[in-house]
Amino acid sequence: MKWLGAVLIGPSLWFAVFLGVYGLHGLICGQWGAVDTGGRAALIAAWGLGIAAFLPVLRLLPAAPEHSIDLPRAGLWIGLGATVFTLFPVTITSSCG
Amino acid sequence: MTDIPSPGQTAPADTRAATVHIPASPAQRALPLHRLLSQVWANDDGLWGQITAVSHTTLGLRFMATAFVFFAIGGILSMLIRAQLATPDGAFLDTELYNQIFTMHGSIMMFLFAIPMLEGLGIWLLPKMLGTRDMAFPRLTALGYWCYLFGGLIMLTALLFGVAPHDGWFMYTPLSSAEFSPGINADVWLLGVTFVEISAVAAAVEITVTILRQRAPGMRLMEMPLFAWYMLGTSAMMLVGFPPLIAGSVLLEIERAFDWPFFDPARGGDPLLWQHLFWLFGHPEVYIIFLPAAGVMSMMIPVLCRTTILGYGAIVAAILALVFLSFGLWVHHMFTVGIPHMALAFFSAASVLVAVPTAVQVFAWIGTMWKGHPQLHLPMYHILGFFLTFVMGGLTGVMLAIVPFNWQAHDTAFVTAHLHYVLIGGFVFPMMAAATYWMPLMTGKRRIKGLGEAAFWVILIGFHGTFFIMHLTGLMGMPRRIDVYPDNPEWIWLNLTSSIFSFVLTIGFALYALDLILQATLGKRESRDPWGAPTLDWAMPIPSPNYNFASLPTARHLGRDAGDIIVPLARGEGMLPGAPRGRREILVTSVGDATPDHVAMLPGNTALPLVLSSAICVFVLLMLASLYALAGLALLPVAALIWVWVRGMAPQGAMTPVEAAPGLHLPIHHRATTTLGQSGLMAFLVANGTLFSSLLFGLAFLSVVTPGPAAPPSAVSAAQVLPAFALLAAALVLALGAMGWRRAGAAWAGTALNLAALGAVLWLAVQLENPTAHTRDALRAVLTGYIGLHVLVAAGMSAFVADQYRRGEISPEVPGAWPSCNLWQRYTTAVTLITLAVVIAQGVIT
Ligand code: HEM
Numbered sequence: 006m007k008w009l010g011a012v013l014i015g016p017s018l019w020f021a022v023f024l025g026v027y028g029l030h031g032l033i034c035g036q037w038g039a040v041d042t043g044g045r046a047a048l049i050a051a052w053g054l055g056i057a058a059f060l061p062v063l064r065l066l067p068a069a070p071e072h073s074i075d076l077p078r079a080g081l082w083i084g085l086g087a088t089v090f091t092l093f094p095v096t097i098t099s100s101c102g
Numbered sequence: 103m104t105d106i107p108s109p110g111q112t113a114p115a116d117t118r119a120a121t122v123h124i125p126a127s128p129a130q131r132a133l134p135l136h137r138l139l140s141q142v143w144a145n146d147d148g149l150w151g152q153i154t155a156v157s158h159t160t161l162g163l164r165f166m167a168t169a170f171v172f173f174a175i176g177g178i179l180s181m182l183i184r185a186q187l188a189t190p191d192g193a194f195l196d197t198e199l200y201n202q203i204f205t206m207h208g209s210i211m212m213f214l215f216a217i218p219m220l221e222g223l224g225i226w227l228l229p230k231m232l233g234t235r236d237m238a239f240p241r242l243t244a245l246g247y248w249c250y251l252f253g254g255l256i257m258l259t260a261l262l263f264g265v266a267p268h269d270g271w272f273m274y275t276p277l278s279s280a281e282f283s284p285g286i287n288a289d290v291w292l293l294g295v296t297f298v299e300i301s302a303v304a305a306a307v308e309i310t311v312t313i314l315r316q317r318a319p320g321m322r323l324m325e326m327p328l329f330a331w332y333m334l335g336t337s338a339m340m341l342v343g344f345p346p347l348i349a350g351s352v353l354l355e356i357e358r359a360f361d362w363p364f365f366d367p368a369r370g371g372d373p374l375l376w377q378h379l380f381w382l383f384g385h386p387e388v389y390i391i392f393l394p395a396a397g398v399m400s401m402m403i404p405v406l407c408r409t410t411i412l413g414y415g416a417i418v419a420a421i422l423a424l425v426f427l428s429f430g431l432w433v434h435h436m437f438t439v440g441i442p443h444m445a446l447a448f449f450s451a452a453s454v455l456v457a458v459p460t461a462v463q464v465f466a467w468i469g470t471m472w473k474g475h476p477q478l479h480l481p482m483y484h485i486l487g488f489f490l491t492f493v494m495g496g497l498t499g500v501m502l503a504i505v506p507f508n509w510q511a512h513d514t515a516f517v518t519a520h521l522h523y524v525l526i527g528g529f530v531f532p533m534m535a536a537a538t539y540w541m542p543l544m545t546g547k548r549r550i551k552g553l554g555e556a557a558f559w560v561i562l563i564g565f566h567g568t569f570f571i572m573h574l575t576g577l578m579g580m581p582r583r584i585d586v587y588p589d590n591p592e593w594i595w596l597n598l599t600s601s602i603f604s605f606v607l608t609i610g611f612a613l614y615a616l617d618l619i620l621q622a623t624l625g626k627r628e629s630r631d632p633w634g635a636p637t638l639d640w641a642m643p644i645p646s647p648n649y650n651f652a653s654l655p656t657a658r659h660l661g662r663d664a665g666d667i668i669v670p671l672a673r674g675e676g677m678l679p680g681a682p683r684g685r686r687e688i689l690v691t692s693v694g695d696a697t698p699d700h701v702a703m704l705p706g707n708t709a710l711p712l713v714l715s716s717a718i719c720v721f722v723l724l725m726l727a728s729l730y731a732l733a734g735l736a737l738l739p740v741a742a743l744i745w746v747w748v749r750g751m752a753p754q755g756a757m758t759p760v761e762a763a764p765g766l767h768l769p770i771h772h773r774a775t776t777t778l779g780q781s782g783l784m785a786f787l788v789a790n791g792t793l794f795s796s797l798l799f800g801l802a803f804l805s806v807v808t809p810g811p812a813a814p815p816s817a818v819s820a821a822q823v824l825p826a827f828a829l830l831a832a833a834l835v836l837a838l839g840a841m842g843w844r845r846a847g848a849a850w851a852g853t854a855l856n857l858a859a860l861g862a863v864l865w866l867a868v869q870l871e872n873p874t875a876h877t878r879d880a881l882r883a884v885l886t887g888y889i890g891l892h893v894l895v896a897a898g899m900s901a902f903v904a905d906q907y908r909r910g911e912i913s914p915e916v917p918g919a920w921p922s923c924n925l926w927q928r929y930t931t932a933v934t935l936i937t938l939a940v941v942i943a944q945g946v947i948t
């Protein structure tokens with residue numbers, strides 16, 4: 006059960022970062038109606054923080070027993086890849102339209 | 103099974119030790135064992151036996167057979183469509199009937215064929231593959247089957263009487279709202295499909311629990327057959343994918359029945375909400391259908407190529423990624439409105455990303471074929487048919503994903519063609535392969551050579567003839583869902599050709615069915631383990647007996663050729679040999695390492711599932727007839743039957759530990775810490791929580807995004823409702839506290855407190871504003887109803903526990919229904935507090 010939980014860490018982290026960054030975007034658009042330089046910086050910072058959040062987890066995750074497949078780690082890499090890939094739009098097209 | 107070296111060589115000694123060294127039981131004579139087990143596990147005789155059957159073997163086969171019948175019906179409807187389109191004025195169906203027919207074709211194929219088929223496959227195959235004797239909740243399997251059958255029959259009857267749904271398989275509002283669809287057509291869809299979905303959620307709960315808790319001892323998660331991984335992904339997606347659709351259907355049905363405005367823009371609703379809720383389900387749906395098909399491919403390809411699967415770990419990671427990323431596609435709907443640019447960019451990113459895990463699997467299969475020695479048995483034909491068709495479907499999918507092209511091909515026959523390449527390529531071909539592959543296990547018979555191959559070629563030619571040409575008609579601009587095209591003579595020849603090939607296709611399917619029927623009736627006896635497979639599903643006599651294994655396989659039996667372990671298992675050398683206590687016993691193991699935990703006793707044959715689903719059916723029919731007061735009354739027998747159902751789980755007989763293997767004594771489930779039932783309740787609460795979240799999503803969406811008219815000011819002041827809020831919250835929190843105490847008195851206190859909470863809910867209900875006036879009030883009414891229902895159930899559960907004390911069924915070692923009652927109370931309290939907070943926040947903000 007614990008192992009299965011560990012497997013879900015990576016994708017769940019992606020989900021959380023995803024909701025956070027898009028939520029922030031909605032908030033900025035709601036408040037100011039446009040994403041100015043400050044808003045963009047905030048978005049990129051949130052994105053960067055989200056990516057950075059993976060690093061300690063990657064380090065802290067105990068290594069899998071030898072010869073067995075390390076699915077929790079694979080899950081982390083999946084989450085990290087998805088975070089980088091699905092959120093990079095904030096850096097290029099963060100308009101409110 | 104996999105390219106993981108066989109157990110014992112790899113695993114670290116500590117986790118292994120417990121399971122590897124389970125001693126073998128002494129060998130017995132196989133025949134008496136078989137007789138005894140048959141006596142305990144067999145269905146009752148004759149037709150009555152079919153009614154009371156709860157066995158996964160019987161019900162899994164019946165699920166699949168019924169799904170195949172619906173496939174045939176859907177196929178006949180598609181023939182009518184193609185006959186109509188063969189000529190430009192298609193004289194024989196009028197527009198209304200044509201709309202009903204394509205809607206029913208799509209709905210039948212998706213809800214009554216594809217999903218039940220994969221459920222049936224999972225139910226039939228998983229226990230055999232995991233090394234157990236049945237699914238976790240046999241009565242629930244049966245209930246699911248009857249709900250599916252009744253829901254399907256309701257929809258078919260409506261078609262016969264010409265009142266079938268006609269708004270397309272995704273039922274967009276406002277087309278499907280009361281104003282535009284006044285008849286009962288739309289209600290048939292909403293109620294029928296929701297009815298069928300009860301069975302889908304039931305199956306998802308069961309499949310999850312069975313995979314996590316019933317694997318053979320020592321079969322760790324990372325060593326289970328890939329099909330189980332695929333089904334785990336599928337059932338997880340069903341648990342969170344179906345509730346939004348159920349929520350949407352219930353809201354739409356309430357709007358149609360009681361005029362509560364959820365989708366009506368004039369009163370603060372939004373037709374977009376339906377689309378969101380539908381696609382919250384619709385995106386994962388594609389993968390829900392695809393994953394099990396990919397699962398059977400991953401089992402068959404290595405065996406048919408005489409090798410092991412390439413990249414087991416990569417495939418599991420791909421499944422994990424697919425499940426989550428398809429929910430990424432799911433989430434983008436929350437952002438599509440208001441920020442289309444962002445949403446579009448994100449959508450493309452996520453779509454591209456989903457292609458990666460799909461490609462990983464396809465490459466793993468190709469690599470497996472490459473390194474092995476493919477043998478051209480019949481299942482392999484269909485596997486090759488899958489590759490050809492699915493890859494082409496993927497290519498046209500990429501074309502559709504390109505935005506300008508999509509704009510051109512949008513809603514043309516091109517989309518229909520793409521859809522069928524993906525669905526028939528990605529689902530029907532793999533299922534046909536699977537059926538031919540597992541037929542010997544289902545029937546014990548060998549197939550008759552030649553016919554199957556002929557059927558395959560006819561299907562392949564017919565399919566590509568029909569649908570390849572539809573790409574072209576689409577490119578020439580022919581829209582989908584039209585019944586005549588008198589002004590477009592240039593489409594005539596293509597359409598006619600396509601229709602002719604579709605008849606070839608039908609003949610192919612008929613030949614395929616004939617082949618299976620001939621095999622089942624006239625085939626010669628097949629020998630055991632005909633494919634030389636390394637998985638447990640073949641390590642049993644064929645056709646498989648209801649109990650699957652005379653003794654349960656353990657770590658020693660894993661990863662070996664099925665042929666080598668049939669005899670030791672049949673002689674009772676595994677765990678829990680025979681049925682010496684005359685009960686249906688299975689082994690429950692731990693989630694991660696599959697160490698033996700306790701022995702569960704499964705219920706025997708009973709007609710209760712049929713009776714309960716009939717009671718639900720009465721409710722649905724009364725709703726359809728718009729007899730709402732009577733429908734409310736019809737819930738009473740449903741509730742009573744559920745009580746009877748749960749009573750059926752009460753402890754009876756000896757509760758002494760069972761010697762599962764020499765020297766290994768395991769408690770029975772009444773004394774276990776986490777039973778299958780509790781795991782099941784948790785899985786159900788995941789689905790239930792998603793339903794609740796969908797309602798909250800609706801509330802957020804309608805109050806934040808939708809521009810509609812503001813709600814009229816409340817006539818009820820905060821001071822008037824706050825006492826009821828306080829009473830409700832206090833009663834529930836106190837009830838939760840009382841339950842920590844675990845005495846008879848606590849059960850009674852819990853009942854009383856929940857009843858007080860129910861009173862508070864009623865008090866709130868009478869203060870609610872007219873729910874037909876505005877969406878805000880309608881949503882509040884729905885949430886009140888949701889909470890009321892949960893509090894009512896909580897009261898019922900604590901009363902049940904109190905009743906168990908009265909009967910003396912609970913003792914310090916036997917917790918009875920306490921843990922489940924507690925879990926439910928926690929959930930109820932949580933959703934209530936969340937709802938109260940949301941409503942208060944809404945009152946403060948607006
Ligand atoms: C047996 C061979 C089949 C044929 C000849 C066939 C033919 C067709 C045709 C011609 C349409 C278009 C109707 C229109 O737009 O006017 C259609 C729609 C559709 N088909 Fe099939 N089909 C077949 C099998 C399947 C299967 C196996 C599935 C799913 C598993 C499926 C799912 C659908 C869906 C979802 C629609 C869209 C319905 C709508 O627009 O609401 N079909 N089919």
Ligand SMILES: [Cu+2]
Nearest residue numbers: 381385431435
């Ligand atoms: Cu979408």
